Amino acid sequence: MTFQAFKENFEEVYITSLNPHTLNKEALEHLYTLADVVTHVLHHPEEKRQQQQDKLTRRKLWEVVKYDGSWVRKVTAGGAPNDLRLFSSNPQYLLHLKEADDEAMEGGTCTVVISLTQKHRRVNNLPLLQVAVSVYQMEDGEAVTTPLHVSWFRLNRPLLLTKFVRTRTVTRRLHLPPGRYIIIPCTHSPDQEGDFLLRVFCQKSATMKEHDESPMLVDTHLEMGDKVDSRSTREESSSSCIQKDDFLAAAGEDGRMTAAILQNILNFLFSGELEFSLDLTRSLLAMMDRNFSGNVDFYEFDTLVCCLRRWMAVYKRKSEAETGLISGSVWGLGDALRELGYLLPRRLQALLVVRFGDQEGNISLRDFIMATCRISVMLDRFQKHCSDGMDTAAICLSEWLQDALYC
Structure with a gap:
């Protein structure tokens, strides 16, 4: 298929990764064609088997925590932080990073990949919403309300607010020091309803829960x-x-x-x-x-x-x-x-x-x-x-x- 024909038949391309690793320069250097792989295995079977074992040994195991949530009109669909009173009504999730990465220096950081995915839009023939993720840091030992009220957001600025994009999945990699963080998925405008899946990948064990009142x-x-x-x-x-x-x-x-x-x-x-x-x-x-x-x-x-x-x-x-x-x-x-x-x-x-x-x-x-x-x-x-x-x-x-x- 020519590139022109591809553009005529497709509007969006989604690249799916099975883990949070990205293809950096070093990884790109180890990409081979299928013919290269077959030829190398036929000529050096033992060497290839040993390389695979070493690769499995060095491979990182990522921890993942996830929550299914919804934006509901008048309740949890507060929109962007332009209006903090409405924004504070969005779903809130408390992420606790307890330990820095193994390769991090003393007082190092945790590698965190945050992924927000809109659910059931395509199957229900609904247009994608403009969505974003906001991340706030909480001070150690800070006593806060559950959930956080508008007064707290007026005194604290976000560490991260991704751009509002009309896409199925918003993903961002961060390097954060161990501590407590509030993650808020939101739509661009208030009262836009939809379901979402929020996932957080970490190299070390982490916990995440809804930051809300208990019944x-x-x-x-x-x-x-x-x-x-x-x-x-x-x-x-x-x-x-x-x-x-x-x-x-x-x-x-x-x-x-x-x-x-x-x-x-x-x-x-x-x-x-x-x-x-x-x-x-x-x-x-x-x-x-x-x-x-x-x-x-x-x-x-x-x-x-x-x-x-x-x-x-x-x-x-x-x-x-x-x-x-x-x-x-x-x-x-x-x-x-x-x-x-x-x-x-x-x-x-x-x-x-x-x-x-x-x-x-x-x-x-x-x-x-x-x-x-x-x-x-x-x-x-x-x-x-x-x-x-x-x-x-x-x-x-x-x-x-x-x-x-x-x-």
Whole structure:
């Protein structure tokens, strides 16, 4: 094929290497044609075998750490560092280089190859995004927030910010002293959605993890215990909440309410604020129903009403004035959940936006109530299966199905 014909049939060329080595001048000198290799092997078989063994012995073994991630509109697609407030919402990864390379001098550096690859663009017939990688260094012993907030980025400049290129893979080789580094993959513009694979190759062992909050339910007594809210919220709700005698009159003979009756009561109490569907009511009932009976008593109902008023109050404070909806961003949905005592990594916040958000990444009050209910139920039930202070739990399949289905 002539070069002219090649240009007419192809637009891009990708050169793939099986390892982070580059073809430097020394390597180029050892490139042979197939005929040269065959001739040399036929005339000097033992010499060639020994050369291959020596080559395998000298070959470096590279360590690789990798993460699959996503840029999600309004949550983790913050764009370029032109706007640091948005940029800080991008996925953050903490890389810890513990040991310098063997051939490095005293106080030497670590060879690091960072590779960012866009996923699923070609198979879904989507155009490639302009992407880049930013690297920041953290001081030894520096206490920082998890994840890093905009205030930290305003005080620290990046060690590296690659050019924004519309290509499938961005790769950069660095020589960094041992220490801690923050790696941030980003798109050129905010709210550009896509999946990516981030890989870091090192000659020595290194660790990398998401620099984000761990899922946690704090101040659980505010949601599920006896003291469910502050005095002001209790007084606010008492004026429109039904009394125990009225509850018992509407409930069944056993003094408990089913989902259908509870739906009517909630629609009466929150008339003009929110219309409760039967599906939402069933989820709220499951949140309060500790013994899986399918109904609630007066005290569980009273706790539920106070929780709902607190959730609605937070939603109204965090919703945007123009739309009346809460944004899926860190300062919207993330701050609202944090104020309610739910700490979720941005990866899970992005999942909430995918599940409950609209096309613009906003969440309505009804969907916010449903999402908060699901989070509360799953975190509360998870804590029943795990030991104190542990983030893992041992649970059998039947128990897991029970918790997942009844929520």
